[in-house]
Amino acid sequence: MSNQFLDQITQRRTIYAIGKNAAHTPEHLTDLIQTAIKQSPSSFNSQSSRAVILFNGESEKFWGLVADKLKSYAKDEESAAKTTAKMASFAAGVGTVLFFEDMDVVKGLQEQFPSYAENFPVWAEHSTAIAQFAVWTALHTEGLGASLQHYNPIVDAEVHAEWDIPANWKLRAQLVFGSVEGEAKAKTYMDDAARFKVFK
Template identity: 55%
Template structure:
């Protein structure tokens, strides 16, 4: 597993030709989410898997939302970054089903305040599982967070349940450049070991 984690890097130079068939990418994404752990085995993570034009449609929604917020002189840089995401083969949109969270809060009132936090843990596990699985298959990706700017537009466009809360987006595709080297902070300020 550690070897797989070492392959995972933020890839911003994406292309639309995958090193594996689209159907295999879809299968890997689904299985990675299925196998990701969740608190109380809640299985609260949901995903919208978009390929081709549907993925580009999502990134157009993001561009439209940001055009209204980013100052005009800065927008070309924003537009270029979004174009890099749209150039990929697809995008995974990660959601957490709030109806699952609310049901657990009712069923286990002693832990009610923790279930929203644990839901965030679940989505993080699912995101890492998918990203690492795709990296192991030679697929590049990067994790993005344009929610809640596009939440309503996404829900309407793909007729999603109202209980699905958008948490992150993972554009993916072929690796069109070497990812940048990952830098790490000093271990002395990060880890404590006793015993």
């Protein structure tokens, strides 16, 4: 089956080995990321997804904050060194997109549509996931590698303070990206029969 969109999402992979060897300007990538998020669907067209886009030194600062926070969780020097090296590999990239959900939007929808109140937090998670996937794939189409990380909520307070983030924005994920400096690991797939049911 030949389909350009399916080809792109099939090729999009988790790339851990990233660098700064990219010709893309921050302006171009900002437009790409913002457009991908704006065009991502959300329940009731809530547009609850928010993003903070960090380039170069600002991205390095974020991963430095994470590294400092994780030191308190390290059991020994060896695990601390491994964690520091991992954060350094993320800081080696071009940038990081911090994905948030605006909880004021979610609460507003809960109040406006009480019958669906318990669903709106779940649907907000759907919205951010779609936005994350859209941005990730868009960056892939530009020849960039990325990996999705989740160091929330341990750095939430530091992030909100450092970049003056509104209190109602809830950090959900971090997408770090850069030039591709190494291949993705082989991907395996479970049997279709265990995953899908088709009725005709």
